[in-house]
Structures are given as C-alpha cells and as structure tokens.
Amino acid sequence: MTRQVLILGGTGEARRLADALADRPEFEVVSSLAGRVRDPALPSGAVRVGGFGGSEGLAAYLLEHRVAAVVDATHPFAAVMTASAVTATGRLGVPLLVLRRPGWTPVDGDDWHWVPTLEDAARELSRFGERVFLTTGRTGLATFAGLDRHWFLLRSIDPPAPPVPRRMTVLLDRGPFTVRGERALLVEHRIDVLVTKDSGGEMTSAKLQAAREEGVPVLIQARPATPPVDTESTVAGALRWLSNLP
Ligand SMILES: NC(=O)c1ccc[n+]([C@@H]2O[C@H](COP(=O)([O-])OP(=O)(O)OC[C@H]3O[C@@H](n4cnc5c(N)ncnc54)[C@H](OP(=O)(O)O)[C@@H]3O)[C@@H](O)[C@H]2O)c1
Secondary structure, three states, X not given: OOEEEXXXXXXXXXXXXXXXXXXXXXXXXXXXXXXOOOOOOOOOOEEEEOXXXXXXXXXXXXXXXXXXXXXXXXXXXXXXHHHHHHXXXXXXXXXXXXXXXXXXXXXXXXXXXXXXXXXXXXXXXXXXXXXXXXXXXXXXXXXXXXXXXXXXXXXXXXXXXOOOOOOEEEEEOOOOOOHHHHHXXXXXXXXXXXXXXXXXXXXXXXXXXXXXXXOOOEEEEOXXXXXXXEEEOOHHHHHHHHHOOO
8 A cells, every 4th residue: 555645844854754765665755845945955756845825724735635644854943834734634633753853962162052032142142242154044034134233144045035134245055064164154254153043963063063163152043842743853763653654
C-alpha cells in the first residue's frame, strides 16, 4: 500500500527527508514550500508552493489528497505553520511528526544574550554598540527600521522590502558559511554585535564561532516552544517514525 506523506518544508532537513524517501515505493511524497524565496533549493519528488489558507485550508488539502501522515520539517521559527499543522492534523486524526534540529548551546568564551523576541533585541541593541550584523532574515527587519543611531549589515537570501533601517548595507547570500568568511565580515565591517535567532544546525553556525573568536557579543532570539506532539531531531529519526506508522 502506498501512503501519501506531506512534508512541510523550507529547510535542509525537509530536503534530505524527501531525498531519502524518493526511492521508497511505499511512500508517495509531496514537499510543500511557502514560496518566500525566489529561487529555492528544491527537494527530490513532487513539490507544491504557497500557503494552504490556514488550518482549514490545510485540513481540506489533507482530505483531498488522502494524506496519511504529515512531517512538519519547517524552520524552528515557522511557528504559524506548525500551529496550523497541529490543528489540522489533530482535527482529522492524521499522524503528525515535528522534525526539529536541536538549538545551539553556548560554549566557553561565548557572550550570548538571550531575548524572547526581535523587539527585545532591538531594545537592547544600544547596550552593545552601533554596528550590527543582522542575520535574522528579511521578515523581521521592520522591527529595526526606526533605529537611526545604528548601522546594520543585513544578510538575507532575497532583497528586503521596506520598511528597512535607514543606515544599512545588504549582503545577499545563503549558507553554508565558513568561520573564516564570517570572521572577515565581522572585522571588515567593525561589527559591535551580532543579532541572530536560535536556528540550530551546521549551515549557519560559523558566525557564532567567528563571534566568539572576535569577542563580539551575540543577541540571540530564543525558539518558540515545540508543540506537544511526536518530535524527532534528525532525518533518520523521521524515517524511523514513518516506518513505524500503524
Ligand atoms: N522563519 C524563519 O526564520 C525561516 C528560516 C528559514 C526558512 N524558513 C522557511 O520559510 C517558510 C516560511 O517561514 P515563516 O517563518 O514565514 O512561516 P510562518 O510564519 O510559520 O508561516 C506563515 C504562513 O506561511 C505559509 N507557510 C509557511 N510554511 C509553509 C510551507 N512549508 N508550505 C506552505 N505554506 C507555508 C502558511 O500559510 P497558510 O496559513 O496560508 O497555510 C503559514 O501560515 C517555511 O517553509 C520555513 O520552513 C523560515
């Protein structure tokens, strides 16, 4: 029996899971992307793009496509999509797995300051200096737009839309990044503070080592809570979960 699996994607883990399922005939997989990135890295197999229309829309999709299981492999900060998946699958009784990579943890020499929201990060910036390396993505940029006393180096995959900070240089790039490259950025731009979120994973962690080595403090946004559903932290764990479906 072939089972329909929906992967909510937009992460390396989601791509690797779809790749691993490509030669498993017992699963028919569709990966779903929000459509935010202009030229996304695509997984193996079928891909659909765009929002579902909230939890109602997702529930309708699950019914229409007879989805037997959902793996929410979205980014740890994609909390709206995750909440929608919890509601829709809960209503229909469809098994849901949250695939979440572990968060980062500080080591000796790190100078990290945890904040619950980007608004808190924006409020705390003045304590650390004027020149800010912002790696929280385009979407939260409006939060920093009014901070005229600061200069920002923003790194994002696609160009940001207004409102944006008045004093800002944009660096269009996507990971993986190297410690050497990240250190060069910190030095070249005389960065006083790095602002990031606890995305976890290897693709973008080099900036944290670079900050440690250059003595740059880090304002780091804590993750939203993971819902109380089945959760795995690796692609191998997700494959096991799928194999054990009743
Ligand atoms: N947030 C980050 O820092 C971050 C970083 C890297 C990658 N991403 C990826 O970028 C995408 C959007 O993230 P976000 O933080 O903007 O999400 P979000 O705030 O949790 O979701 C906002 C809305 O976008 C749609 N959406 C999100 N992920 C989707 C998916 N995989 N497939 C179809 N629709 C999706 C849903 O629309 P409807 O309500 O209409 O269904 C959702 O309600 C996700 O795929 C995520 O994995 C996010």
